[in-house]
Amino acid sequence: MSDTPPETITGSTDPMTETREARMGGVDNRFNSRLREAFGSSPFILTKFDQFMNWCRGSSMFMLQFGIACCSLEMMHTYAVKHDLDRFGSGVPRASPRQADTIIIPGTIVSKFAPRMKRVYDQMAEPKFVVNMGSCAISGGPFQEGYNVIKGAEEVIPVDIHVPGCPPRPEALVYGVVKLQERIAEGESSPVTVKPYELEQFNDLEQDELVNKLASQINEDDLVMRYNWADSP
Template sequence: MSSDQNQPFVTDDSKVQTKTRDARMTGTGTDNRFNSKLREAFGSSPFILTKFDNFMNWVRGSSMFMLQFGIACCSIEMMHTYSVKHDLDRFHAGVPRASPRQADVIIVPGTIVSKFAPRMKRVYDQMPEPKFVIGMGSCTISGGPFQEGYNVIKGAEEVIPVDIHVPGCPPRPEALVYGVAKLQQRIAEGESSPVTVKPYELEQFGDLEQDELIDKLAEEVDTDDLVMRYNWADSP
């Protein structure tokens, strides 16, 4: 095993030297049809030695199941990214899954408003870990063109943690493909942040600051219920 962290799949094959191998590696001789980059990386050894972590990261990045999750305008461009011409499938990230329980990656394609944020949080919570989030479009960065709206959450990061932001209104399919590729790269290199819970305002009702609104609603709201509180004044 190489100590170089950046080359996870280099095997120590200095002891394995045969004519066949040399022929395959150098591409000369009659039997050069096995010559390939993969072969070069693995050598002729039938074993691959790597850290399990590295292997898992590589696997995760190379087989991503996206959640079929459409919110707003960006979802139309997201559909175009999935379908012919751009075909996200080519980048090991194609099949949209209708259920969050089968998905690794959630692309958040659009404006999040107050009524939808708890629902999106619920969908995100239902995804099995490890899970990754791609914020698509300006609305998921800051609220975009609707930033000043009374009902608009100022970015997806207020509700769930985001790994990659793809700017644009909407981003072109090429931009989304680039964003997905970047996420894959980060995952494969083990750089992607471990799942963290962001300090979104998700608390049990009794812990909230007391104000007029709370008093009024205190009797109606079940303490087991998911409650989201928006402090518009503190929003970016």
């Protein structure tokens, strides 16, 4: 063994040529993205700024690290080895809602948790997207008849994608997230603005026994959730 590199490397331009050829086309076109196709031979691209932004958004999404129930285990597996959601550009969980674009709702939402979830959702910067994971987040799932269970996350926050299952397999969640990315990139899923808390709705309540009892205890500035179980789907 000598210290000098072999002749095949120093004296040849083959490696560089091969790489360049691989990038420009040929047998291995891994490097030919749709963007490159769009560019063609010219270094300019004409598009609408909105479209460009949508494409950017859909291509890189930060998830909120948000575990509720059983589904959060499968969500962890989706982020972890084997399934590795990061391959699709959306697998970096952020612990703070301020840094996240997408919230996956992985589990049953109960009356005590719904206001907290809403608060976390409100704290996320817009535009923000919601993926419902599993039957519980969609409709209450197997617990729908429970006295304490909210019949779906959609009662509290707007939802973009539902991934059914109990729990969905990691593959299914990957599919759901990729679909969401696609929709965002195509501009089909637009950000929704929601009013923070429905204080007005609460003020309009009929004066029943419960409201009378609580009215004195509730501060106008309080955050309030009202559950009308009889009207729930």
